[in-house]
Amino acid sequence: MKTKINSKEVGLDLGLLLFKNFLDTDYMHYGLFKDNLEAKITNLPKAQKNYSELLLSKIPKDVKSILEVGCGSGRFAYNLHQKGYEVECVTPQSQLADYAENLLLDKVKVNKSKYEHFKTEKKYDLILFSESFQYIKMKDSIPKSIEFLKPGGFIMIADFFQKDVKGKSALGGGHKFSLWEKTLNESNLKIEFEKDVTDETAPTIDIANQLSKNLAYPIWQLILNGLGSKYPLVLKFLKWKYSQKFNKIEHTYFSGEMNGENFKKYKRYMIYLLNK
Numbered sequence: 001m002k003t004k005i006n007s008k009e010v011g012l013d014l015g016l017l018l019f020k021n022f023l024d025t026d027y028m029h030y031g032l033f034k035d036n037l038e039a040k041i042t043n044l045p046k047a048q049k050n051y052s053e054l055l056l057s058k059i060p061k062d063v064k065s066i067l068e069v070g071c072g073s074g075r076f077a078y079n080l081h082q083k084g085y086e087v088e089c090v091t092p093q094s095q096l097a098d099y100a101e102n103l104l105l106d107k108v109k110v111n112k113s114k115y116e117h118f119k120t121e122k123k124y125d126l127i128l129f130s131e132s133f134q135y136i137k138m139k140d141s142i143p144k145s146i147e148f149l150k151p152g153g154f155i156m157i158a159d160f161f162q163k164d165v166k167g168k169s170a171l172g173g174g175h176k177f178s179l180w181e182k183t184l185n186e187s188n189l190k191i192e193f194e195k196d197v198t199d200e201t202a203p204t205i206d207i208a209n210q211l212s213k214n215l216a217y218p219i220w221q222l223i224l225n226g227l228g229s230k231y232p233l234v235l236k237f238l239k240w241k242y243s244q245k246f247n248k249i250e251h252t253y254f255s256g257e258m259n260g261e262n263f264k265k266y267k268r269y270m271i272y273l274l275n276k
């Protein structure tokens, strides 16, 4: 059977390769650029540490068991385990999940499944979505999480949402904020903590833009020029056949539109602690 390649998962795998090899970090989430931390790539590990410290500081003190949904490289789950929490992960089968499994070994169980298909009899004190909330339909994630929580348990969500503004963002992703507010209102979950960190997370996108401009674009051009000079007809054919894909790549990554200012215009990054 032909396996369908999930481009979002490939993107996450590439992100991990880049972060691990050049920055010696395997966090997969945005950074929090606070205290005038400059938006440059070498500051990303520090900003990502700020982010994970903020999340850790908001875990209520009676919490013992945590289910992390979408654990990426497993680094955050690893930190949670080191802090003494009983942690379990549920994350789709991918190279990233294999990496997490190797990192977490016998410390944390990694269930390789989409959250939508995950079944368990267990109940947890806290369910964590650190930048995984946007990948799952809210009509699946919220009722399922409520079901998996002990009475009085918590859901922590850190992710960006789409603002209701005119125009189209080069950066995709995120549930519509208005739909989220409606879902939240209807869920009976109580907001224990909420913080808008859009301004502090936006520099992460400026860094992605710098990487696109200074690294990915020159590589892209080298490949196209190389192909064009050796096999001009092949390049012409590919550009014709995959014109939509070419246009999308050029618009999303190389137009300069994917930057911190536009992130603030189109997205809203929120951190929530919700109580059942």
Ligand SMILES: C[S@@+](CC[C@H](N)C(=O)[O-])C[C@H]1O[C@@H](n2cnc3c(N)ncnc32)[C@H](O)[C@@H]1O
Residues within 6 Å of the ligand: 009, 012, 027, 028, 029, 069, 070, 071, 072, 073, 076, 090, 091, 092, 094, 096, 113, 114, 115, 116, 129, 130, 131, 132, 135, 136
């Ligand atoms: C941006 S990474 C975040 C990783 C990690 N939580 C962190 O904060 O570093 C998003 C994660 O969500 C996972 N994911 C995507 N779709 C999912 C789904 N349907 N169910 C569970 N996890 C999912 C991805 O595989 C990836 O591990």
